Amino acid sequence: MQPRNAPDPPPTPTFYDRVYAFVREVPRGSVVTYGQVALELGAPSAARAVGYALHFLPKAAEQDVPWWRVINASGAISFKGRGPEADRQRSMLEQEGIVFDAAGHTDLRRFRWWPPATLDR
DNA sequence: ATCGTGACGAACG
DNA sequence: CCGTTCGCCACGA
Numbered sequence: 001m002q003p004r005n006a007p008d009p010p011p012t013p014t015f016y017d018r019v020y021a022f023v024r025e026v027p028r029g030s031v032v033t034y035g036q037v038a039l040e041l042g043a044p045s046a047a048r049a050v051g052y053a054l055h056f057l058p059k060a061a062e063q064d065v066p067w068w069r070v071i072n073a074s075g076a077i078s079f080k081g082r083g084p085e086a087d088r089q090r091s092m093l094e095q096e097g098i099v100f101d102a103a104g105h106t107d108l109r110r111f112r113w114w115p116p117a118t119l120d121r
Numbered sequence: 122a123t124c125g126t127g128a129c130g131a132a133c134g
Numbered sequence: 135c136c137g138t139t140c141g142c143c144a145c146g147a
Contacts, residue, residue: 078128089128
């Protein structure tokens with residue numbers, strides 16, 4: 001039984017929540033890949049789910065979660081490939097200094113960001 | 122509990 | 135380099 005006023009019910013953070021939390025840490029001018037996020041979250045092969053999570057990013061969170069800094073393993077913008085959304089994402093990244101080649105790929109070796117501590121887990 | 126979905130990704134040919 | 139195939143996953147209906 002709870003002592004008296006239980007601080008807060010253990011709200012199991014969903015995978016999506018963890019995705020948002022991680023992406024929120026990606027600094028301006030750098031990027032991460034879907035697969036990378038999945039890996040950091042302990043689910044090596046859940047890259048697809050990461051993309052799904054961002055697809056359903058709450059409108060209200062678009063300000064805090066830099067979703068545009070997440071691209072695919074090829075260093076290109078996924079976003080279902082095309083669409084005005086993809087162009088917008090690219091613009092936002094270029095605005096931060098990310099450079100894309102003629103083929104629409106960016107150099108991950110140069111712009112990819114890795115979280116400070118990879119020691120946990 | 123089962124099924125369809127999709128901002129992924131590695132493997133092929 | 136490019137399109138296709140197939141595996142993998144969390145989530146909602």
